[in-house]
Amino acid sequence: MNSNWKTFLLNQQTLPNDENRVAFADTANISENSIYPLTHLAVLSVTGKDAAKLLQGQITCNVNDISEAKSSLAAMCNPKGRAIATFLLVKKSDEFLLILPVELLETVKKRLQMYVLRSDAKITDSSDEFCLLGLCEPEHAAQTFSTLIQKGIISISFPGLTSRKLLVTNVDSATRIWTEQVDSKGFRTGSSNEWLYLDIISGIPWVTTATSEEFVPQMLNLDKLGGISFNKGCYTGQEIVARTHYLGKSKREMFLAECQTLTRPESNSSIINKDSAEQEVVGKVLLAQLGEKSYKMLIVLQTTDSDYNNLGLQDDMQAQIKLLPFNV
Template identity: 55%
Template sequence: MNRSWKNFLIAEHATFKDEGDIVFPSISPDSDKHIYAIPDLAVLTVAGNDAAKFLQGQITCNIDDITETQSSLGGLCNPKGRVITTFLLVKKIDAFLLVLPKALLGSVRDRLQKYILRSDVQLTDSSDELCLIGLSYPSGQPGGLSLPEQLFSTSQQDAAFINLSPEQNRCLVISEPETAATLWTAWTGDHGFQPQNSEQWRYLDIIAGLPWLTPETSEEFIPQMLNLDKLGGISFNKGCYTGQEIVARTHYLGKTKREMFLAECASSSTAPEPNMAIIDKSTGMEQTVGAVLMAQARQNIYRMLIVLQVSDANTYNLALNNQDQDKITLLAL
């Protein structure tokens, strides 16, 4: 994280916890406009004359559909079609920005570097030059912005604003540090946004069904198991890319054995860890039928994204495979 941006947040009463979360003092329970500093996502810039062609051969979404006014979710797969990372792809004038989990940035950059060969492509970790801010608001436009209402629609003014969830009224802001500080001051001062803890932004990502991966879940699932097809993150009419054969075969067979679901549990022990096994107790055999993708607590209840074997009977008796076998309830995404 950029040093001046971090110092600015500290001056705004932010506390940086050891695990990387950013915590602010308690806010008014009546507040419905929140602003978040996001520390667990990073930005990888892909630039050069061959950047678009290079990415087209590596990612699941169609680079030709990405414009300065339309971003997209996507995935980077290994040759077996397993997703190494999910990302949000944003186009700038002369480059592409991949917003992805910070814990995976190094391995993703190294993986992509192997495929560049003689192409005119530069990969840059821009996490120190660009700041990520989240906004959530009740309705209308945030802070006087004119933001299109479609999913992943993008407005680029002094910063890039990406609509993450029309239903939730959320947007992600990508900005240089000086501009980020100016915007933060304006939103908290003039527009009534109150700073909120970064872990609550992850909670909103979960209930919106955004499937961010971790080192534990990287290369475990094909894109359809993460609902990337339903989120517009897979193109089935573009050219070949790494892992494309497996992804296309699954699509044209018409059925995925596993899908992503929203779920909750009241864990009596520790937080459900990424890739923790999920068991089905309905048969009395405690069969492993899925795994946790990500989890975040609010008021002692964990909301989770889980990848689960699809049941034709749609009957489950799900529990975490932990010491207490905490019961899992499926929710509608």
């Protein structure tokens, strides 16, 4: 994170809860106009005349479809087709930006670097150059990851019933935008955890260190979110991803759920079917974040012809899990 940006946020009476996240005291509900410091996310840039070719051979979306007006979710997979990371791919002029969780930035950077060889491509941690902001304006909903670039500020609209924009800009513009939205327009300040909560109820499948290389992209609903191209050609893991697609429905799928428990369910925690004789493991937790009264979770479950009516956490036998419709 840019040091000047971090200092600015700390001066806004933030409550730092770890190295990469800056939390504000909750003051209102998420239906209000709100602004968020997205310090849990980082930016990896790929530049050079071979940047598009490099990415095309390593990620699930079609890089040729990405423009300054259109961004996309995508995944980078290992040879077994398991998602190492998921990210938002953005284009600015001839530069590609991968917006992804801070904890996986070095992993993705090193993985891409393996395939550069003699290509004219440079991979850079640009987290010090760019600041990430989130805006929530409930009255303006979007349907796709549409992008607008004005005066050096990249604005990516997130699909969903809750209208949100992710802004990518330099520290001077970030501090100006923050001040304008809070002081002049009355936006409330939210936390990066609250933004993650909105990602969860909207079905945005962020992979973390705990879940890296656990799931084929279809298990994360990336195909439904437009993050997989099945006609772009070869990329690492493509054979497995394509086979899953052409042989029929994936045996596992991502769902939104809520859980009544006192502690946050950890990513990659096991989910059991309490109605089965041996209380078998039927899924895993991808992400969880506390909402108003319960934890909202993205979970990956085995698909079945019958409904799951009694799900729980293997490590917390008192916890009850209920499936919910996505906020889209």
